[in-house]
Amino acid sequence: MKFTILLSKKTFIYYSIIGLPIIIGSFYNLVDGLILQKNSTVHIGAFSLFGFILLPLGLFWLYFHNKCIITTDGMRIGKFFYEFSKHNFQIIEKELPFKDRPIFSTFKKKYYDLIIREINTSKVIFEKDLDVFQKDIEKIKNLIPYR
Known part of the structure; x- marks a missing residue:
């Protein structure tokens, strides 16, 4: 018998749903601003870093530190x-x-x-x-x- 559950499941679902448009928006901001240089570089800063790097890392951290396996x-x-x-x-x-x-x-x-x-x-x-x-x-x- 092995049962796996996430102890903070509701929080993970909430941030996954909210995080998806943030990740997509920051990826668009990164590509449109930095790579294609259509926007000024002021729009790249913290929003792209937060949404593209820190938010997925936070979700991975939340998942692996709250994963519970009952045997x-x-x-x-x-x-x-x-x-x-x-x-x-x-x-x-x-x-x-x-x-x-x-x-x-x-x-x-x-x-x-x-x-x-x-x-x-x-x-x-x-x-x-x-x-x-x-x-x-x-x-x-x-x-x-x-x-």
């Missing part, structure tokens, strides 16, 4: 592997006041956190807001063991 032995988040036998996994539901809610889901009242603790010391090793859909939270709850 029968444990959970891998990014580069780190947390074994089910050595760690305690919890998904905690919380309610946030309106002023503390994220901009992507302002009208949602219930939010979830994934907390990983060591069994021996009860020290929190990993804590992350789950920015995924409700069906993904249910899948994660079914796959991780509760103690």
Whole structure:
């Protein structure tokens, strides 16, 4: 059994949708301004650098640092592997006041956190807001063991 999910799926989808026209516009700006020299070079600067280089790099970073693979032995988040036998996994539901809610889901009242603790010391090793859909939270709850 192997289940792969992105822990910040909603944020990744949002920036992918918004990022596509920005990447296309900055590529057009780069080609039209620098290569064909139809526009002045003032239009090339930060917009082309942000949209053409930094935004795709940010999306790759977001994907690889929030990628979660759940297997029968444990959970891998990014580069780190947390074994089910050595760690305690919890998904905690919380309610946030309106002023503390994220901009992507302002009208949602219930939010979830994934907390990983060591069994021996009860020290929190990993804590992350789950920015995924409700069906993904249910899948994660079914796959991780509760103690």
